[in-house]
Amino acid sequence: MSRAPRRPVETAAMLGSASTEPSIPAAVERGIWPNGEHAAWTSVRQERWEGELQVQGEIPIWLNGTYLRNGPGLWHISNYHFRHLFDGYATLVSLHFEDGRLTAAHRQVESEAYKAAKEKKRLCYREFSEVPNTHGFLSYVGGLAGLLSGASLTDNANTGVIQLGDGRVVCLTETVKGSILVDPKTLDTIGRFEYADELGGLIHSAHPIVTETEFLTLLPDLVWPGYRVVRMEAGTNERKVIGRVECRGGMAPGWVHSFPVTKNYVVVPEMPLRYCAKNLLRAEPTPLYKFEWRPEWGSYMHVMCKATGTLVASVEVPPFVTFHFINAYEEEDEEGRVSAIVADCCEHYADASILDKLRLQNLRSCIGLDVLPDARVGRFRIPLDGSSVGSLVCALDPEKHGRGMDMCSINRRYLGRPYRYAYACGAQRPCNFPNTLTKIDLFEKTSKNWHDEGSIPSEPFFVDRPGSTEEDDGVVISMVSGKDGEGYALILDGFSFEEIARAKFPYALPYGLHGCWLQNK
Numbered sequence: 441m442s443r444a445p446r447r448p449v450e451t452a453a454m455l456g457s458a459s460t461e462p463s464i465p466a467a468v469e470r471g472i473w474p475n476g477e478h479a480a481w482t483s484v485r486q487e488r489w490e491g492e493l494q495v496q497g498e499i500p501i502w503l504n505g506t507y508l509r510n511g512p513g514l515w516h517i518s519n520y521h522f523r524h525l526f527d528g529y530a531t532l533v534s535l536h537f538e539d540g541r542l543t544a545a546h547r548q549v550e551s552e553a554y555k556a557a558k559e560k561k562r563l564c565y566r567e568f569s570e571v572p573n574t575h576g577f578l579s580y581v582g583g584l585a586g587l588l589s590g591a592s593l594t595d596n597a598n599t600g601v602i603q604l605g606d607g608r609v610v611c612l613t614e615t616v617k618g619s620i621l622v623d624p625k626t627l628d629t630i631g632r633f634e635y636a637d638e639l640g641g642l643i644h645s646a647h648p649i650v651t652e653t654e655f656l657t658l659l660p661d662l663v664w665p666g667y668r669v670v671r672m673e674a675g676t677n678e679r680k681v682i683g684r685v686e687c688r689g690g691m692a693p694g695w696v697h698s699f700p701v702t703k704n705y706v707v708v709p710e711m712p713l714r715y716c717a718k719n720l721l722r723a724e725p726t727p728l729y730k731f732e733w734r735p736e737w738g739s740y741m742h743v744m745c746k747a748t749g750t751l752v753a754s755v756e757v758p759p760f761v762t763f764h765f766i767n768a769y770e771e772e773d774e775e776g777r778v779s780a781i782v783a784d785c786c787e788h789y790a791d792a793s794i795l796d797k798l799r800l801q802n803l804r805s806c807i808g809l810d811v812l813p814d815a816r817v818g819r820f821r822i823p824l825d826g827s828s829v830g831s832l833v834c835a836l837d838p839e840k841h842g843r844g845m846d847m848c849s850i851n852r853r854y855l856g857r858p859y860r861y862a863y864a865c866g867a868q869r870p871c872n873f874p875n876t877l878t879k880i881d882l883f884e885k886t887s888k889n890w891h892d893e894g895s896i897p898s899e900p901f902f903v904d905r906p907g908s909t910e911e912d913d914g915v916v917i918s919m920v921s922g923k924d925g926e927g928y929a930l931i932l933d934g935f936s937f938e939e940i941a942r943a944k945f946p947y948a949l950p951y952g953l954h955g956c957w958l959q960n961k
């Protein structure tokens with residue numbers, strides 16, 4: 441049984457084309473998108489492009505380096521259209537700043553999944569919600585074996601991009617095999633990042649914590665429900681286990697898209713949104729995809745000492761749903777002993793329906809409708825005094841960011857330390873997706889917001905000014921998909937949150953997820 445295409449073939453000639461000149465259909469130039477779609481949710485026009493951008497305003501002369509952003513930018517193969525935002529093949533975008541000038545480029549990441557789809561003109565690996573066609577019992581068994589061995593899992597590294605302490609640049613997703621080395625100058629795919637250890641594991645957190653000295657991540661264990669906390673020293677490919685956390689509740693670990701750290705501790709969240717074996721095996725997606733909602737299994741925060749692997753706390757907390765932790769830090773009592781950990785996240789009021797709201801059909805068809813579920817800065821307090829319960833509250837009035845918020849960054853120098861400012865996408869309602877950029881002041885409990893009607897900005901990424909001493913002394917970079925088929929790189933001042941420069945791309949780029957900054961040495 442072959443699947444019927446869900447939507448008519450799009451105009452964008454994509455798989456296979458490698459032209460460096462943008463070819464923009466006349467209708468798109470006039471701002472009319474095929475099927476009335478927004479550029480944010482329309483597949484990237486071509487495999488690659490690079491060129492200099494004209495800058496309006498002024499790029500600070502100190503901003504010297506490259507901002508890389510990854511995301512799922514291609515949502516169809518031939519005439520087969522993917523369902524979910526997270527299914528798209530990875531599109532890597534770069535903005536290279538030098539002496540006030542800006543050159544940009546984008547290029548598809550050449551994962552095995554992408555190359556096979558291009559060659560065979562069909563889906564060949566399991567993506568976030570898509571499963572390749574199977575026929576009959578034997579292929580069901582084959583599918584099961586492929587899932588258990590990891591052979592059928594995608595390596596489509598579409599979630600983020602990081603720079604390791606030794607300078608290597610890696611695109612990542614939730615599957616371990618989807619760790620792909622790229623050349624940040626050419627955006628060429630170099631090849632798979634091979635972990636030189638025996639840890640195995642098919643999935644990991646999409647958001648490792650990366651510093652100059654180490655890479656920390658979580659490997660969820662679906663067989664013996666728990667998480668291994670692992671560390672890879674900069675300059676090596678070898679992960680070593682720091683320790684293991686057993687799940688407190690239920691038969692499967694919770695989804696760990698991200699996790700927070702403090703100076704001395706790794707925090708392992710155990711969400712009620714759990715991996716689900718039955719849903720992993722299904723060919724057709726459920727509203728919670730590979731997961732299930734199990735609040736009765738409890739919600740927990742575990743705290744592990746980074747140096748020793750000792751579990752120092754494991755507390756029950758109210759149910760929560762988060763993709764992204766913002767930051768965490770240690771609180772001390774009068775004697776200077778660490779008495780609690782504060783961990784902040786983009787929290788969706790324990791409502792997992794946000795996952796299904798990220799279906800492309802919903803994103804494309806509900807523009808302007810107020811269907812974005814509420815979200816807040818959720819602040820956990822995890823006591824380290826032996827208490828069994830932690831708390832979760834709003835860190836500020838969610839109205840300050842339009843009751844929507846996700847896709848956050850901070851000044852990286854404050855990672856794991858007390859901090860004041862978070863940058864995120866927020867909401868100006870009515871909307872079906874975050875459509876503003878917000879700077880949140882967690883001391884004053886206020887915000888500054890940027891909005892361009894009809895536009896969808898991607899994650900605001902804070903870059904600090906070399907030599908700065910104030911936390912918000914720097915710029916915030918975002919890439920914006922405009923409503924009329926235009927797209928631009930946007931630079932906001934970190935302190936005032938006012939626009940200081942923008943530079944138009946030759947054509948709008950789709951929405952992207954996470955980025956990193958590579959400082960020119």
Ligand SMILES: CC(=O)/C=C/C=C(C)/C=C/C1=C(C)CCCC1(C)C
Nearest residue numbers: 526566567568594598599614643730
């Ligand atoms: C883009 C993003 O934020 C998340 C992507 C998640 C992916 C690609 C998850 C893939 C998975 C499979 C292909 C099977 C196993 C489970 C799971 C990790 C959800």
Ligand SMILES: CC(/C=C/C=O)=C\C=C\C=O
Nearest residue numbers: 763815844845846874953
């Ligand atoms: C786009 C997104 C999650 C991305 C994961 O990497 C969440 C958006 C939430 C909307 O409020």
Ligand SMILES: [Fe+2]
Nearest residue numbers: 646697763954
């Ligand atoms: Fe993410």
